[in-house]
Amino acid sequence: MTINKKGLGLNVTNGGVLSLIQDAGRYGAFNLGLTNGGPADSLAFYWANRLCGNELNSTAIEINLGGLQLTAQVDCVIAITGAPMPLTVNGQAKALWRSFLVKAGDTIHLGFTPFGVRCYLAVAGGFDIKPIFGSTATVCRESIGGITGGKLVADDVLPCQAVSKSANELKQLMLPEHEQPKYSKEVLLRTVLSYQHQHFSQIDKRLFFSSEYQVSKHWDRMGYRLQGREIKADVTGILSEGICYGAVQIPADGQPIVLLNDRQTIGGYPKIGAVISQDCAKLSQLRQGDKVHFEPISMSQADNLFHLNLSRFNQTQLIPS
Amino acid sequence: MSTQINDCIRLEVAGENALMLYFSSKKSLSNEQKASAITPDFSPVISHDVHQAVQLIRRHFSVEIIDLIPSYASILVVFNLLEIDHHHLRNKLKKLLQQGSRESSKEGRLIELPAYYSLESGMDLSRIAKHAKLSIKQVINLHQAQEYRVYAIGFAPGFAYLGEVDERIAMPRLTTPRLKVPKGAIAIADRQTAVYPAESPGGWHIIGLCPIDMFNPLAEPTMPIEVGDRVKFVPIDKQQYLELDGHFSNKVSLNDYK
Numbered sequence: 001m002t003i004n005k006k007g008l009g010l011n012v013t014n015g016g017v018l019s020l021i022q023d024a025g026r027y028g029a030f031n032l033g034l035t036n037g038g039p040a041d042s043l044a045f046y047w048a049n050r051l052c053g054n055e056l057n058s059t060a061i062e063i064n065l066g067g068l069q070l071t072a073q074v075d076c077v078i079a080i081t082g083a084p085m086p087l088t089v090n091g092q093a094k095a096l097w098r099s100f101l102v103k104a105g106d107t108i109h110l111g112f113t114p115f116g117v118r119c120y121l122a123v124a125g126g127f128d129i130k131p132i133f134g135s136t137a138t139v140c141r142e143s144i145g146g147i148t149g150g151k152l153v154a155d156d157v158l159p160c161q162a163v164s165k166s167a168n169e170l171k172q173l174m175l176p177e178h179e180q181p182k183y184s185k186e187v188l189l190r191t192v193l194s195y196q197h198q199h200f201s202q203i204d205k206r207l208f209f210s211s212e213y214q215v216s217k218h219w220d221r222m223g224y225r226l227q228g229r230e231i232k233a234d235v236t237g238i239l240s241e242g243i244c245y246g247a248v249q250i251p252a253d254g255q256p257i258v259l260l261n262d263r264q265t266i267g268g269y270p271k272i273g274a275v276i277s278q279d280c281a282k283l284s285q286l287r288q289g290d291k292v293h294f295e296p297i298s299m300s301q302a303d304n305l306f307h308l309n310l311s312r313f314n315q316t317q318l319i320p321s
Numbered sequence: 322m323s324t325q326i327n328d329c330i331r332l333e334v335a336g337e338n339a340l341m342l343y344f345s346s347k348k349s350l351s352n353e354q355k356a357s358a359i360t361p362d363f364s365p366v367i368s369h370d371v372h373q374a375v376q377l378i379r380r381h382f383s384v385e386i387i388d389l390i391p392s393y394a395s396i397l398v399v400f401n402l403l404e405i406d407h408h409h410l411r412n413k414l415k416k417l418l419q420q421g422s423r424e425s426s427k428e429g430r431l432i433e434l435p436a437y438y439s440l441e442s443g444m445d446l447s448r449i450a451k452h453a454k455l456s457i458k459q460v461i462n463l464h465q466a467q468e469y470r471v472y473a474i475g476f477a478p479g480f481a482y483l484g485e486v487d488e489r490i491a492m493p494r495l496t497t498p499r500l501k502v503p504k505g506a507i508a509i510a511d512r513q514t515a516v517y518p519a520e521s522p523g524g525w526h527i528i529g530l531c532p533i534d535m536f537n538p539l540a541e542p543t544m545p546i547e548v549g550d551r552v553k554f555v556p557i558d559k560q561q562y563l564e565l566d567g568h569f570s571n572k573v574s575l576n577d578y579k
Contacts, residue, residue, distance in 0.1 A: 030388045030399075032536065032543055033478045132538055142478050143519075144538070194322075194334040195341065239363060240473060240482070242390030242397025244339035266392050266475030274336030299322060299407050302337045306402050 008073040009127065009160035015153045016067030016110065021127065021146035022120075024057040026135035030265050036245065037137030037145060038261050040221055040284035041118050042277070043181060043313070044082035048122035051079035051099040051173050051318060058126030059136045061152070063119040066112035068152070070121075072102045074162035077124035077172075083116025083183055083285055098174035098321045099124070101163065116183035116285045125161030139262050141222070174321035185290040187282045189258070190297045190305065191248060195271035196233060200250075204231040208272065208294060213256065215290045221262040223249075224283055226292065230254030233270040240268040246275035248294075256294075260284060276302050278309045324411060326418050329370060332411060335397055338387070340410060342396040342418070344370050363393035363484070365470050371396060372429060372549030374418055381417050385410065391548045392473040393482075429471070429549040434516065436465060436507055436554040437562035438529035442569075445492075445526035449509070453490050461556070463487040464507075464528060469514060469552045479518030479536025479544050483552055486512045498524035503570035505530045507554065518544075520570065529554075532567030 012019075022045065025038025039045030039062055049058045061068070066085045079099040080087055087094045088109045089102060096119070102108060110119060129136040129147065138146035147156055197205070213228035231254050242265065243249075249257045249269040258275055260283070275283065276297070283292065297305070324332040326342075335341040344367045375391045378398065385405040390397040400410050438461040440446055450457045469483035476482075491512045499522060502508065506517040508525030517523060518535035531554075536544055546552060557565070 027387050027399075030390045030397075031474060031547065033475045033480055133543075144478065192334060192336060194336060239393045239395070240475070241341070241392045241395040242335075242339075242475075244336040244397060244399060246336050264476055265390055266473055274339070276337045299334050299337075303402070303406055306337060 007128075007157065007159045008162070009076070010070040010108070010123070010158045011073055012068070012152050012154055012156040012158070013071055013107070014067060014069035015151055015156070016063060016065070016069070018064040019068045019152040020062045020064070020138040020140075021059060021129055021136050021152070021158070022062045022138060023059045023131075023136045025261065026133055026137050026139075026145070029133040030242070032133070033265055034133055034142060034144060035139055035263055035265050036261055037135065037139040037221075039118075039120060040261055041082055041120070041281045043281050044118070045120045045122075046313065047097070047175060048079050048081040048120040049126075051081065051097070051175065052077060052122045052124040052126075053099075053171075053173075054122060054124065054126050058122065059129050060120050060122040060127065061158070063110055063121060064117060066110050066119075068110045068121075070108045070158075072104055072106045072108065073157070074160070075101065075103050076160050076163055077101050078108070078121060079173075080110070080119055080121045081175075082119035083113040085113040085119045086111035095174075097177075097180050099172050100321075101172070115185060115287075117287055118285060123158075123160040124163070128159040128161075141262060172321050173318040175316070176319055179316050183285050185286065187279065187286060187290070187292050189275045189279045189283060189292050189294050190302070191273040191275050191294045192299055192302050193273045193296055195247065195273065196235070196238060197272050199233040199235055199270055200231060200272055201234075205272070205296075207231055208256075209296055211293075213292050213294075215286050215288050215292070216255070217288050219287060221260060221284075223257050223259040223263055224286070226256045226258070228255070231256075231272075233272075235270055237268050238270055240266045243267050243271070244274055245277060246280045247271045248273050248275060258283060276305060278305065324415060326415050329367075330374070330418055332414060334407070338400050338402050340398045340400070340407065340414070342374065342398065342414070344374075344394045344396075363472065367394045368470055368472055368549070375548070377417055378414070382413075390475070392475070429551050431468070431551045431553065432546050433553050433555045434531050434533055434545070435557045435561065435565060436529045436531055437557050437559060437567060438465070438507075439559065441559070442530040442562070443507070443528035445508075446528050449490055449492055449526055449528065452492060455489065460490050460528065463490050464509070464514070465554045465556050467553075471546050471548050471550045471552060472513075474544070474548055477518065477521055481515060481535065481544070481546055481548075481552075483514045484512055486514050488512060492526045494524040495526070496524075498522050502527065503530070505532060505535075505567065507531050530562065530567060530569075532557075532562050532565035
């Protein structure tokens with residue numbers, strides 16, 4: 001690898017619907033009112049970086065729905081993971097979940113995904129973006145992160161490391177197909193009862209955990225508003241307090257909202273619990289009309305699931321492609 | 322999964338990697354009553370306890386804690402699952418805060434913010450005056466006479482919730498929020514007041530403009546105030562407002578309620 005000093009990298013020719021610079025997220029800035037941001041589907045994000053041999057926190061692009069087109073200004077190694085967006089390089093179809101070399105002048109295009117929502121494009125060495133408050137993660141609502149605080153637009157240049165000509169025999173890797181996450185239109189959301197759960201009756205809790213909810217038309221990186229069986233707390237508002245990732249807010253209309261990466265940091269609606277992080281990532285790949293169920297789990301189970309998921313990720317080996 | 326740390330602090334679960342500390346002053350209530358007190362009063366005393374606990378936690382933990390969100394009567398503690406589990410964190414917080422409550426702590430800093438109150442800069446002054454049956458001068462006097470406490474920062478970067486506003490000029494939020502509130506707007510909602518750190522939508526009543534940046538990513542510090550500080554508004558005139566680099570936005574939407 002040679003360091004690219006000219007600031008060259010991938011040139012955006014079409015930003016698509018919503019393509020965002022993301023690293024693992026912004027932490028430690030809650031005291032300023034700044035939220036986390038970061039990849040909505042962190043698992044796919046981490047895989048993209050692993051395929052490129054990067055540190056897991058390296059800066060990549062989150063492509064929402066599709067439509068992104070880039071032209072490489074340097075030879076570089078990239079990998080794309082996540083929802084099944086049709087990927088082409090110079091018009092030739094390419095598979096996701098593997099790293100490969102693109103050459104200066106190549107055009108990378110992502111079409112629209114038939115299901116799922118988000119893809120991650122990582123580059124070996126990570127994109128060289130200046131962090132703000134310790135992170136490059138873009139939160140549009142806050143105008144913080146990325147290149148300008150907003151989504152990628154045509155003519156943005158994302159600087160990256162150039163691969164030297166002699167290194168063209170670079171190791172190209174793939175995630176074996178049976179290890180690739182499967183995206184479906186239905187997700188189970190394992191939820192720790194927490195916050196104001198004692199303000200929901202046993203009956204309402206039972207209804208909540210036995211009902212099917214659909215993703216409404218209001219879903220984005222801030223949160224997913226669901227539709228289904230109404231449940232009610234015995235209070236309508238609480239003194240504003242900190243909101244964690246995955247918190248399930250129940251406003252006065254009784255329809256749950258699962259709060260995700262770009263959530264507001266504090267709020268005053270009652271919350272019944274919080275969905276575990278790995279299931280939040282799956283939720284973020286759903287869109288309007290897709291279905292979810294909630295399942296109650298204990299804090300210890302949540303802890304076990306976190307560590308199991310992590311060790312599975314660490315133990316899964318990439319293979320040469 | 323509720324742990325009573327002492328008479329005033331209760332520890333609850335929030336999420337996979339988050340615990341909640343709830344603060345109250347209801348020393349006489351039983352635990353059961355406390356658990357059901359969902360909207361405890363907030364007060365400078367509770368806020369002081371919150372502020373003190375935040376400082377203690379910051380001092381005693383490092384890699385185990387990812388972030389803290391203090392608010393009116395609570396602290397969300399987000400922890401690193403690779404460094405500590407919820408059992409250990411619970412025990413550590415319990416030990417720390419039990420002994421910590423005896424420590425004396427210093428009062429938050431007093432920060433003065435210049436405020437240009439006028440009909441020109443505070444488009445809702447006359448409505449508040451009418452609602453409160455006071456003169457505009459009296460409304461301004463009541464707002465600037467008070468010393469406020471920074472209870473929480475959130476909603477948007479740099480947005481600080483200051484309390485409490487004299488109840489004579491407390492106003493319910495606009496039924497239809499404005500699409501654009503100018504940067505620097507000093508506004509009132511219920512018994513809270515705030516300075517809008519950036520142009521944004523908002524349903525609070527605007528009574529003036531503050532020329533100081535409440536949030537500047539390039540400045541050090543980023544914000545002039547932090548949770549636990551005390552704030553006083555110091556009236557300035559238009560000339561001073563402009564000299565302090567204050568601006569007038571003509572982008573304010575006239576989406577006043579009818």
